[in-house]
Amino acid sequence: MLLSALLGGAASARPVAIGGVRQSAALDSRQFAGGEALAVWTLPRLGVAVRNDPQDLRLQFTRQQVTRELRFSPQTGWRAVGFTLNAKLPLPELAGGSLFVPLQALTLLGVTVTADAPDLLDFAAPAQVPAETLPPSPTTATPASPVTPTPSPAAVTPTPVTPSPALPAPTPPAPVPPAPTFTPVASLGTVRVSRALHRTVEVQRVVLELNVPDARLVPLTVTREAAGLIVTLPGVSAAPVTQKLESGDQLSVQPTATGAAVRLGTGGGRSEIFTLDNPARVVIDTTTYTDTRVPPPINPDALAPGVTYRQQGKLHLLSFDPAQYQTRVVSAPAGRTSGVADLVRSVGGVAGVNGGYFDPASSLPVDLVAVGGLMTAGSLEKRATLGVTARGDTLFGYPRPRYVLSGTDSQGAPFSVTVNSVRARPAPDLLTAFVGDGRSSVGADGLTTLYAAPGSGAVLRALTGPVTPPAGTLSFTFDPARYPHLPRSAGAPLTVSLNWRADAPWDGAVDALSAGPLLLQGGKVVLDPAREGFNTSASIWRPTRQVAFGTLGGQPTIAYLEHGSPETFAAALAGAGLRDAVRLDSGSSATAYVTGGYADLGGYLNTVWSRSVPNALVLVPRPGTAAARR
Structure with a gap:
């Protein structure tokens, strides 16, 4: 029942699980005219070694020391190595820059599906994940059982004809990126993506696994763009891949003449790049504040x-x-x-x-x-x-603080007076204090204002009428007739203290x-x-x-x-x-x-x-x- 359901294909694309663990949406299957399919770049996670090349596709799977392989090229169609291919397989499909192969191909290779439900496709966890990309197919192939490809309705290849002089020549197919002309020092293996949402802050991690003992052997460079970044990996071979991530970011891997280029379009997120060893990895952490209407949480x-x-x-x-x-x-x-x-x-x-x-x-x-x-x-x-x-x-407590002014008056008699209020607005019957802000006016006609400082022991300035104390300046305003013992000139002795009048020290x-x-x-x-x-x-x-x-x-x-x-x-x-x-x-x-x-x-x-x-x-x-x- 399970095998026939898989061979028949699902009605629509499905999420993928491996060993019961649901994977990122980037690994979801896709539905084509020929049936349900998976992206080739995701297959190493199932234990399938691959060569991700639409002109020379290789899928290889070993189970119980028995190796099976499927190869595809536009010239020969599907070919089996290590077993007889008795079924007709739909053609691979190119979509969004990724190459997709039918699920039937995985079944023929022996990949185990542990659960096939309408809302989930669950594969057995592999014994190991292949680390290397398969080399090109041998020019003299191992005897294989060829099967004439049966194209899906959406991928029918028209029969070539010689155009007449009156008709335009057919449009040539899109060029396939050339194979690297350099000697690779490493290859790009599995690309893993994880995503977490903390309130409205999204944290995404992209891990590029390099098949090399030490990430320092690849002197990567980073070019930042307005909406993303490009990581250049010199000497690294890679298959072309383009994928839209669960976050909405676009990830593409493209081979270049000297290595590989990984472009991540983050749409304004902030990215940090670093490398890890054992195994060698390039890590791109991107943080995006998705909704500024909500405060970001603590980390x-x-x-x-x-x-x-x-x-x-x-x-x-x-x-x-x-x-x-x-x-x-x-x-x-x-x-x-x-x-x-x-x-x-x-x-x-x-x-x-x-x-x-x-x-x-x-x-x-x-x-x-x-x-x-x-x-x-x-x-x-x-x-x-x-x-x-x-x-x-x-x-902690209940203090009732007041400023206290003390000293000796002009007759040499000691005095001590408690300030009534802290405010800028003058009151002729009160002794008020105010710490200047550089804008507010204190004093009034007939009132005296003293500038002083705790611990100074003397009046800094004495003024009459409305005044504006400089920012941070402590001032005291009063009516001299009501407080005749208070000084009215600069330099006069005056002690300012803050009495907390608290129920504890x-x-x-x-x-x-x-x-x-x-x-x-x-x-x-x-x-x-x-x-x-x-x-x-x-x-x-x-x-x-x-x-x-x-x-x-x-x-x-x-x-x-x-x-x-x-x-x-x-x-x-x-x-x-x-x-x-x-x-x-x-x-x-x-x-x-x-x-x-x-x-x-x-x-x-x-x-x-x-x-x-x-x-x-x-x-x-x-x-x-x-x-x-x-």
Whole structure:
């Protein structure tokens, strides 16, 4: 039953399996008028040695120490060597640059078909895969049983006639590529293709197997084109092949006067070429970002040293070796937003996650932001905050930071005053602070503005009226009548300090970011929305994409939950073994990014693009470490 089905041909082309393993679509059979057929270049995978030449085709198969061979040429038709050919075989067919032979030929050679179903053609795995291309047929052939070829209806050869003077001569057949005129140092054997899709990033590998002990014997060259590349293999013999791959890329192999040329049309994908030995191979890895509407995923096999990725269900974790990386708060220019990846790249970071809540209309943070010891946004003084020390250690808690100005007045009396607010807008009854952005104006008629710096010990400049502090300049604005003890001239003694007023030691903090709620403390869930002033019936508490920053095994860790409520998130983090964690702005802002990825596209834990944000927590290499030298 199996043999008769194979001889009769299938109703349509079918996928091919070898030893029960389904092969690439490039190996699918093809349907012609004479029946179902396979490309000659695929037959070595079935254990058939071949000479892939339409003028001198050879198929040779050895089974149980018995060798059978079929030969074909346009002059003699099919001929059998080592057995008697009693069946009429359809002619070989040329399609898409590949030469195809009927399945009946494989059956006559003794190739075993283990399963012949309407939707699959499964061959037995061969004992070995032939490594060499068969040489040309001997001029004096081994006695063979000739069979007069019976052409298929689609490949009938017209009877030659002598044209009359009044009729044009018949069109000559297309020229066949000439045989190489060089002495080959190697031959191109099997071409293997694999493809994997990671979210919307396609990774394709083409392996050219060379029948040579060492790939270095073939000094290949690579020519890149706008839509692909050409690999030139000098001294390598090859049969012509053209194939459309499963990815849609076009692969062609053509013999040249000095070797072979392999052209891969990638349609804009990024390709890397390298060689491997034992056996000798040329490998072409092509990465194509197929849909830019979806963020590219992380590549767990291409993470920077000291970066670890874990996944538990819908929870994803990126952890960082604290000996190699430290956390920083990185902000976009005041009143602007930026993509997290851009904020990471701006400071040479390796990864980052979006920061705290902000007002979409103004792009300004609504809670504490401190960078490098300067408080750029004031604190609501009630929500969970992440702090970072100068050494890069992380702190979790509820600080209520304020600037404190101290010194001695003009009468020599000591003073200490707490700054009321951090903002650009002046208020005659308040002492306000602001870190200049180079654009925003502070002060007003009748008000004094002092430029100062933490640790400087003196006033840098004293100005009256509206002024625009340079970017990064710390300024204090006040009404001299209400604060007569504050200095009003440059050089006057003034000490500026940042009092964290925290429930734990925060004196070493230089960066800080408030968000909330605090999810874990000491490995236990401590979620308390009422303490932090969260409305659990509002959208901020809805189940959505969640992000957090915490510690796992002493390592700073970015956490991303695909979907869930804050309660679900806290429970998942505790179950994963995190010690401390604070939730960051989630939902449409949730972004967790790491450098590297497939073809250096970078990778995201979030599967949808998120909006740009005013700040982020970024992991940067510690100076002097291997990570910093990368």
